[in-house]
Amino acid sequence: MEITVIGTGYVGLVTAVGFAELGHRVLGVDRDAAKVRRLQAGDPVIYEPGLAEKLVAQQGAGRLHFTTEIAAGVRHAPILFICVGTPSLPDGSADLSQMEAVVRQIAAALDGYRLVVEKSTVPVRTSSWVHRTLRLYTRPGIEFEVASNPEFLREGRAVHDFFHPDRIVLGVPSQRAGDLLGEVYAPFHCPKVITDPNTAEIIKHACNSFLALKISYINLIAELCERTQADVHTVAQAMGLDQRIGPEFLEAGLGYGGACLPKDVQAFIHIGEEHGLDFSLLKEADAINRRRVDGILQKLKRALWILEDKEIAVLGLAFKANTDDVRGSQGLAVARALLDSGARVRLWDPHAAARAQELLSPSERVAYTDSIWGALEGAHAAVIATPWEELRALDLARVAATMLTPIVVDGRNLLDTEAVRAAGLEYHPVGRPSVAFT
Ligand code: UDX
Numbered sequence: 262m263e264i265t266v267i268g269t270g271y272v273g274l275v276t277a278v279g280f281a282e283l284g285h286r287v288l289g290v291d292r293d294a295a296k297v298r299r300l301q302a303g304d305p306v307i308y309e310p311g312l313a314e315k316l317v318a319q320q321g322a323g324r325l326h327f328t329t330e331i332a333a334g335v336r337h338a339p340i341l342f343i344c345v346g347t348p349s350l351p352d353g354s355a356d357l358s359q360m361e362a363v364v365r366q367i368a369a370a371l372d373g374y375r376l377v378v379e380k381s382t383v384p385v386r387t388s389s390w391v392h393r394t395l396r397l398y399t400r401p402g403i404e405f406e407v408a409s410n411p412e413f414l415r416e417g418r419a420v421h422d423f424f425h426p427d428r429i430v431l432g433v434p435s436q437r438a439g440d441l442l443g444e445v446y447a448p449f450h451c452p453k454v455i456t457d458p459n460t461a462e463i464i465k466h467a468c469n470s471f472l473a474l475k476i477s478y479i480n481l482i483a484e485l486c487e488r489t490q491a492d493v494h495t496v497a498q499a500m501g502l503d504q505r506i507g508p509e510f511l512e513a514g515l516g517y518g519g520a521c522l523p524k525d526v527q528a529f530i531h532i533g534e535e536h537g538l539d540f541s542l543l544k545e546a547d548a549i550n551r552r553r554v555d556g557i558l559q560k561l562k563r564a565l566w567i568l569e570d571k572e573i574a575v576l577g578l579a580f581k582a583n584t585d586d587v588r589g590s591q592g593l594a595v596a597r598a599l600l601d602s603g604a605r606v607r608l609w610d611p612h613a614a615a616r617a618q619e620l621l622s623p624s625e626r627v628a629y630t631d632s633i634w635g636a637l638e639g640a641h642a643a644v645i646a647t648p649w650e651e652l653r654a655l656d657l658a659r660v661a662a663t664m665l666t667p668i669v670v671d672g673r674n675l676l677d678t679e680a681v682r683a684a685g686l687e688y689h690p691v692g693r694p695s696v697a698f699t
Contacts, residue, residue: 262444263338265290267331267363269300271307271419271520271586272380272412273344278312279423281319283448289327290334300327308585308612311420331363332370340376340441341367342410343391347381353527355384364391368398371405376441378408379458382465382525384532388432388458406438409458411465416519417583428452432461466532469525470543475510476517477546480553483513483692493692494674513692515646515672516553518580518589523550554594557672558602560689561642564668569603572665574636577647577673579613587616591672592646600626609636611649634663642668648675657684668698 262285266277269291277289291297299306303317319325328334334341345359360381367377377395379388388407395405409432414422429446431453433439439455446453454464479500483493493513501508517523526543533540558568565571578592579585587593590613596606605626610617614629623629630636633651637643637660645652653675661667661684669676671690678696681688687698 262286262340264288264445265334265338265341267291267334267341267343267367268345268359268381269296269306269327270344270346271309271416272414273342274300274305274307274316275309275312275414275419275423276342276344276380276412277325278315278319279420280445281322281325282315282424285324285445287319287325288334288337289325290329290331291327292329294329297327297329309416309419310583315420331366335367335370335372335375339374340378340445342378342380344380344412347383347524347528349524349527352531354531355382355524355528357383357387357390360387360391361394364394365398368395371395371399371403374404374406376406376408376438378410378442379462380410380412382411382469382521382528383409383462384466384528385459385462387462388434406434407458408433408438408442409461410442411461413465413468416586417581426451428454430454430456430461430464432456432458432464434458466525466529469522470529470546472510473517473522473526473550474543474546476512476522477549479511479513480516480692481549484556486692490694491692492694496692512674514553514674515557515591515595515691516550518591518594520580520586520588523547523589553672554591554598556691557595557644557670558598560670561599561644561668562602564670564687564689565641565666568599571604571641572607572639573599573604574607574609574640574643574664575599576609576633576636576643576645576652577649578608578610578617579647579649582648582650583612585612585616587613587620590617590620590646592644593617593621595644595646595672596621596627607636607640609633610647611651613647634659637663639665641666642670645669645671645673645675648673657681657686661685 264280264285265288266273267290269289277287281287305312305316347355350356392407431442486493497511500506530540530543575596580590607628609630668687674690682696688696
């Protein structure tokens with residue numbers, strides 16, 4: 262069927278390409294003309310494994326086009342997915358201005374029934390606002406409906422997640438809307454949760470906040486492990502074997518970053534408060550997460566005594582592996598904290614360096630290197646900030662030989678303690694016993 266996807270960021274572009282591969286005829290809409298030109302030329306703009314090939318293949322098959330015109334998107338399809346950004350306002354609540362602007366443009370172009378579907382993460386009751394806005398700006402007598410279909414894909418494996426969802430959530434106001442979305446998702450055989458739009462909106466925030474809680478919980482346990490010479494890795498492993506808990510999202514380290522978890526926790530706290538509820542549980546998760554960077558700085562200070570004028574390599578700037586996204590990057594947060602302490606930083610990332618430079622410019626104290634070895638050369642210490650495979654597979658003897666003082670702070674618990682010991686590194690992981698300099 263015909264589908265329009267408005268907003269071609271990480272979620273929108275993967276969704277557009279995915280729907281096209283499923284055989285739908287998709288029109289992607291974005292207000293950024295330069296981006297649309299690149300997309301039209303087969304350049305996905307973002308780095309996401311597998312995306313570039315699929316984009317080109319679907320364009321070649323004639324099933325995927327891009328435009329800047331929302332009106333063209335409205336003409337193209339009976340179903341319009343809104344995938345625009347919903348960033349944080351200073352008070353933590355979601356900024357829905359992009360959403361509202363898009364909805365007004367849809368309203369102005371409506372010429373007959375359309376199903377408008379929110380895919381962006383939005384606060385509960387947004388669908389009522391979308392509905393009211395459409396009513397206000399649409400010519401009388403024109404029918405439309407609003408549904409919520411939250412997206413759960415993870416950056417770095419978004420293409421895989423699109424085709425293999427754990428579940429699909431359809432928050433629909435009517436049988437008609439349910440049938441339309443049912444047709445879109447007919448090829449999927451995973452569980453489908455059919456519910457009302459408010460419930461669907463809450464599901465998305467509840468999921469991301471729960472994942473953040475899980476990560477902060479294991480990071481709190483890691484802090485206890487550090488004070489008691491216990492090993493958080495084994496604690497997490499044993500916890501994960503309990504089927505009620507499960508093994509995922511129990512990796513202690515630098516905490517959660519990215520464009521979603523930090524923002525969604527803030528937004529959910531705000532939503533709770535708006536409805537007279539105390540969401541301190543989530544405030545604590547956020548507080549634990551915020552002190553992760555300081556924990557890494559403390560380890561460096563304990564190892565180096567004085568940070569001023571030290572050369573520190575920060576390995577990994579993407580907020581997680583397999584993406585070039587540096588929004589909410591803990592690696593950049595570590596780099597900034599080091600600069601505040603007077604240190605110099607040498608930054609490496611295989612995919613995210615260009616985007617990182619937009620947020621932290623190269624300077625006398627900030628160097629970007631093309632190779633891990635360039636970052637380690639002459640460094641007093643190195644911090645592992647992103648779990649890139651390249652870092653997991655490091656030649657540790659060469660690390661020891663390259664650095665001025667072979668001190669590694671492992672913010673992602675990537676390295677094997679025995680291998681580190683054998684290579685002669687001083688090693689400080691998170692929530693696990695350190696290896697002393699010999
Ligand atoms: C998240 C949700 O997982 C996804 O369902 C939603 O659609 C968007 O938000 P994403 O932001 O891509 O996805 O990243 P995710 O894989 O959830 O990781 C978030 C952060 O938590 C990363 O910084 C990651 O390094 C960190 N993390 C994850 C941990 O610190 N420990 C873990 O055990 C897992």
